[in-house]
Amino acid sequence: MRRQEESPIVLLGSRLLSPYIMLFGLYVIFFGHYSPGGGFQGGTLLAASILLIRLAGGRRVSRLQIQEFATTPLAVFGVIIYFATGLVAMIMGGYFLDYEMLPFTGMEPAMVRYWGILIIEVGIGLAVMAILVMIYDNMVKGEDYA
Amino acid sequence: MLDFFLGHYAYWFVVILMCVGLYGILFKKNLVKKTIGLAIFQVSVVLYFVSIASKWGATVPVKDSNIPVEQVANYLNPLPHTLMLTAIVVGVATLGVAFTLLMAIYNRYGTLDEQELLEKIQ
């Protein structure tokens, strides 16, 4: 595959812009309770900030940010967070993903549901980010076997 | 007559998008263009559901302190927006799998044209 010349202007622009997109993505995840947003939207924004560097700089530069083998354990970790809250809620009595039985002390039942939804949103955002980056990485790696 | 036009132009726009997607699936011979037509079709269905759930004089389904929540007519129906979030993510996953399969076909057969593929398989 022919290697094209990488232009330094595009690389400089995306290096300036990428941390702000990541910060805004974290804001959208954690403010999913008070404004439109939540898990899926924030996860997509985080993945966009990582893919910008991978598109602009090639593989050698972007390996310093997130390694290529590290996305699969992150994705599994995100799904396990979701499943673990469901299993803990089922072990303490009640049905699957019932947030009132989670072992938080000293709060009224409505606040326990608040924290349960927050944990789930973090798990969703992490999993969606890791999987979108993983799809891109495998598609780039697999095109050399022609 | 103007009332009829103003009430329906959103649905006509969605119908035009749907027809563009169908034309791309049926009449193009390259496999990548067919996949892009499928993506346009999915986006048009999502737009249709979101445009149905609009109401005059109502606000976003996020609770505000100034607008009392007991009168339901002040807020939009939150159900179509929720279901369309799931639909968008499923569409993205389907597109990822479709492009991976296209790459595997290209690695194996060397072409992405529909007629040449049918001749090479036999």
Added chain:
Amino acid sequence: MIYAASDLPYRGDPDNLMHAEESITGTEVVGSYVIQEAYKDAKTPNIVTVILGDYRSVDTFGEQVVVFTAGLITILILRSRRRQI
């Protein structure tokens, strides 16, 4: 198809059947129940997140499995073939 779209009710009509507060048969509608009870149940102003995370959390779990399976497929299809020894 444009003829079929002309038969739909007006966009944004408050008398629409979509925004009815009571169903045709007289039972409660999901939309009005959720809007009135969401803040008391979860202390969260965002109603869409409450539906996705609390009332319909099994749907969101199934969707995570779908996205995870799509990511796994890309690994399994594009593996290297080491046939030449």
